[in-house]
Amino acid sequence: METQKLDSLITRYGEVYLFATRKISSMITEHVMKDITIEQYFAVRYLKKHGRCSASQLAEVCGVNRSAVTAMVDRLVAKGYVSRIRDDEDRRMVYLDITEAGDQVYLRGEERLRQLVESYLQELEESEIEAFVSIYEKIATIISRNGGM
Numbered sequence: 001m002e003t004q005k006l007d008s009l010i011t012r013y014g015e016v017y018l019f020a021t022r023k024i025s026s027m028i029t030e031h032v033m034k035d036i037t038i039e040q041y042f043a044v045r046y047l048k049k050h051g052r053c054s055a056s057q058l059a060e061v062c063g064v065n066r067s068a069v070t071a072m073v074d075r076l077v078a079k080g081y082v083s084r085i086r087d088d089e090d091r092r093m094v095y096l097d098i099t100e101a102g103d104q105v106y107l108r109g110e111e112r113l114r115q116l117v118e119s120y121l122q123e124l125e126e127s128e129i130e131a132f133v134s135i136y137e138k139i140a141t142i143i144s145r146n147g148g149m
Contacts, residue, residue, distance in 0.1 A: 025038060027116060028113065028116065033109060035079070035105070036076070036079070036081070036105065039062065039064075039072060040072055040075065040076055040081075041105070041106075041109050042062060043058055043062060043069075043072060043073070043076060043082070044076065044081055044082065044098060044102050044105055044106050044109075045106060045109070045110075046058065046061055046062075047082065047096060047097060047098040047102070048098050048102070048103065048106045051097070052085065052095045052096065052097040053095065053096055054093070054094070054095055054096070055069050055070060055073060055094070055096060058073070058096060073096060076102070079101070080099055080101040080102075081098065081099055081101050081102035081105050082096055082097065082098060082099060082102055083096070083097050083098075083099050084096060085097055
């Protein structure tokens, strides 16, 4: 692809991406995650889907440093959504796990998120939705393979 065309597409993508992510984040915060932040919800969601893990693992998945995860987990523990569990064999090891209250937050969040996304996807043709999701999956694969840059 010629450089000028690629530059134009990158500019268009940047404009729509920044607008859409800012607007979607705002809507998710307002309509979906009323009692926790998006980052906290992502952590709860990860624990629900993948089970118990260490704070280091969660920091890696969230793409933040260990101290940021510690502060976030402290807030989730205070709200009763996550628990810290010491390893019986090695008391230095602490695992994070979702609680029953965290399960409920996860289920409510998933349903609200589904409703929000569905309201927008309904305005697209099925083939457009398939293409949109496939492209996002491909981009995620490329990013994962290349380590983010």
